[in-house]
Amino acid sequence: MTDAVPVVLGAAMARIGPEIDAIFDTLLAVPEDDGRARLFEAMRHAAIGGGKRMRPLLVCAACDLYGVARDGALRVGAAIEAIHVYSLIHDDLPCMDDDxxxxxxxxxxxxxxxxxxxxxGDSLHALAFELLADPDTHADPFVRAELTLELARASGPSGMAGGQMMDLEAERVPLTELATVTRLQQLKTGALIGFCLEAGGIMGRVPPEGRKHLRGYARDIGLAFQIADDLLDHEGDEATAGKALRKDEAAGKATFVSLMGAEAARRQASLLVEQAVAHLRGFGTEADLLRAIAAYVVERDR
Amino acid sequence: MTDAVPVVLGAAMARIGPEIDAIFDTLLAVPEDDGRARLFEAMRHAAIGGGKRMRPLLVCAACDLYGVARDGALRVGAAIEAIHVYSLIHDDLPCMDDDxxxxxxxxxxxxxxxxxxxxxGDSLHALAFELLADPDTHADPFVRAELTLELARASGPSGMAGGQMMDLEAERVPLTELATVTRLQQLKTGALIGFCLEAGGIMGRVPPEGRKHLRGYARDIGLAFQIADDLLDHEGDEATAGKALRKDEAAGKATFVSLMGAEAARRQASLLVEQAVAHLRGFGTEADLLRAIAAYVVERDR
Known part of the structure; x- marks a missing residue:
């Protein structure tokens, strides 16, 4: 985390990691009595003690706009993190990215x-929906059903999984159009980020027509996040990132940086952050965390 | 299908295949405009035009007990079939069963x-929950949320996926106790069959304490189904089964047949079918299909 990260964000980021870990620690208690211990240990390995927890943070920040109780917000945050982690586990497999x-x-x-x-991965996938549909997450079954429907859409073939397929196909037929790379990223990473924001509106009982600013903010920071990721992949440090870098470049895959150049990509990311913040103009200090996250998305070093 | 299958079951089985296919055909329309066509074609390959559709049939038969509208029952049936098909796709992978x-x-x-x-597989997994949470499946959000919660539990680490893990572990440390094999099967195949029956009760707005007979029936036919599967694997014909047989035997894995012997296994399966039917004694002709399914489970040849 760089010095540029405002205090509000630093405190929020320091707080959410242990909160999400605590939820997974409880849900994933290792059963001692049968052959399932290895499965739970693998889930714990992937889900506990790592990552920036950006998606749970976004859920909590969006819930802040409407005064939603933090317990429920964290459970929805753990659900989206479970989806994110399952997708990483499968994406890292030898037949996929082989990381x-x-x-x-x-x-x-x-x-x-x-x-x-x-x-x-399959188990964390199921766990996400178990979390959303549980009465402990929200007392109103309409809210639980709507969260389930939105997350299923955002993670399935018309969302994240569809974007991953486009990404695989791009290895066979390299993409050359910025519009296609944008569409790919809006599915692959944008759909889940959209869910994080929308979840705040759903939990706050905001009707769909009142959630346009949330979707606008999500679309802009989702794209900014991906451009920043491409920049980090291009210029970053593997030790800081905690993963292999420059694999896309080596494979000749089109990214925002390869298609626009690093300088134009950096300008575009900054513009998107400004746009994202503009969607929050109707809010006061309750939106400060979302504003800080938007700025962080392009300033982070991992 | 043998001659012993009653007319009621033959008609129900002939009807449900095309009905489930039609739902998948609509949901999985291949997008022409981007790189996702291959994903949808793979989902269609796995989900359309195959299998006995036993799980959707069980959902519809359980819904018959309470006069639930068929459209909703079929959508829940398609959801459970999507989970079943996703698990087959992943189970067939080279790193799993390599079929x-x-x-x-x-x-x-x-x-x-x-x-x-x-x-x-991941996409069909998400699709199952999208189906359950959609208002078209049931008008009452409480029903949709309860279906989601039950299916997530039945398919996750404390259900199907947990049973698959036990199955993998049994390759390292062979099972010797009938109780452990029974527990494994109750998770691996029994939990989803339990969901099929419970779904009828949930859709029919039967409170949990009024669903004991459904759970009893499901537990008995689930176990009978697995014992029959082991017998088919031991004695059946690969062409009729449409898959490789006797892999467990070759791998030295314990089955009901290897632990009990074929004759005792056959008697046990028959006894379980009798028990299953006894759970339906409070019902009239509306339970005839469930009775016929119970008999079929041990009489089928694939």
Missing amino acids: DMRRGKPTVHKAFDEATAVLA | DMRRGKPTVHKAFDEATAVLA
């Missing part, structure tokens, strides 16, 4: 084995 | 590739 390190630790198929990694 | 054929067709990683198979 050995993730969040500074061996990937699940390296620390355990491939079959366990497939099942640990 | 080339499924339902008489090449497995997804053979017809496409491993990465596409991982994503097609």
Whole structure:
């Protein structure tokens, strides 16, 4: 984290990691009585003690806008993090990106084995929906059903998984259009970020037509986040990132940086952050965390 | 299907296949405009036109007990089938069971590739929850949230995925106790069958304490189904089954047949079917389909 990160964000980031870890620690207590211990250990390896927890932070920040109770916000945050982590586990598999390190630790198929990694990902996937549909997350079943529907859409073939497929296809037929790379990223990473913001509105019982600013903010920071990721991949340090870098470049894959150049990409990311913050103009200090996150997205070093 | 299958079941089985196919055909329309076509084609390959559709049939039969509208029952049936199909796709992967054929067709990683198979499984997994949480499935959000919670539990680390892990571990340390094999199967296949029956009660707004007979029936036919599967694996014909057989035997894995012997296993399966039918004694003709399914479970030849 750089010195430029405002105090409000530093405190929020320091707080959310242990909160999310505590939820996973409880949900993923290792069963001692049968052959499932290895599965739970693999899930814990991937889900506990790593990552920036950007998605749970976004959920909590969006919930702040509407005074939603933090317990419920954190459970929704853990659900989206479970989806994110499952996608990382599967994405790291030898048949996908074939990565050995993730969040500074061996990937699940390296620390355990491939079959366990497939099942640990599938299990975290199911756990996400178990969290959302549980009455402890929100007393109103309408809210629980709406959260479930939105997360299923954001993570499925018309969201994250669809974007991952486009990404795989781009290895066969390299992309050359900025519009196509943008569409890919809006599915692959943008859809889940959209869910994080929308979840705040759903938990706060804001009707869909009142959530336009949330979707606008999410679209802008989602794209800024990905451009910043491409810049970090291009210029960053592997030790700080905790994962292998410059794999896209080596594979000849189109990124925002390869298509626009680093300088134009940096300007575009800054412009998107300004746009994102503009969507929050109707809010006061309750939106300060979202404003700080928008700035952080392009200033971070990992 | 043998001659012993009653007319009621034959008609129900002939009807449900096309109904489930039609739902998947609509949901999985192949997008023409981006790189996701291959993902949808892989999902269609796995989900459309194959299998006995036992799980959707069970959902519909359980819904018959309470006069639940067929449209909603079929959507829940498609959701559970999507979970079943995703688990088959992942289970067939080289790092898991490494199977080339499924339902008489090449497995997804053979017809496409491993990465596409991982994503097609993940996408069907998400689709299941999208189906359950959609207002078209049931007007009452409480019903949708309860279906979501039950399916997530039945398919996750304390259900199907947990059973698959126990199954993998049994390859390292062979199981010797019938109780452990029973526990494994209750998680691996029993939990989802339990969901099928429970879903009928949930859709029919039967409170949890009024669903004991459904859970009892499901537990008994689930176990009978697995014992029959082990017998088919031991004695069946690969062409009829549409998949490789006797892999467990070759790997030295314990099954009900290897632990009990074929004759005792056959008697046990029959006894479980009698028990299952006894749970339905409070019902009239509306339970005839469930009674016929119970008998079929041990009489089928694939």
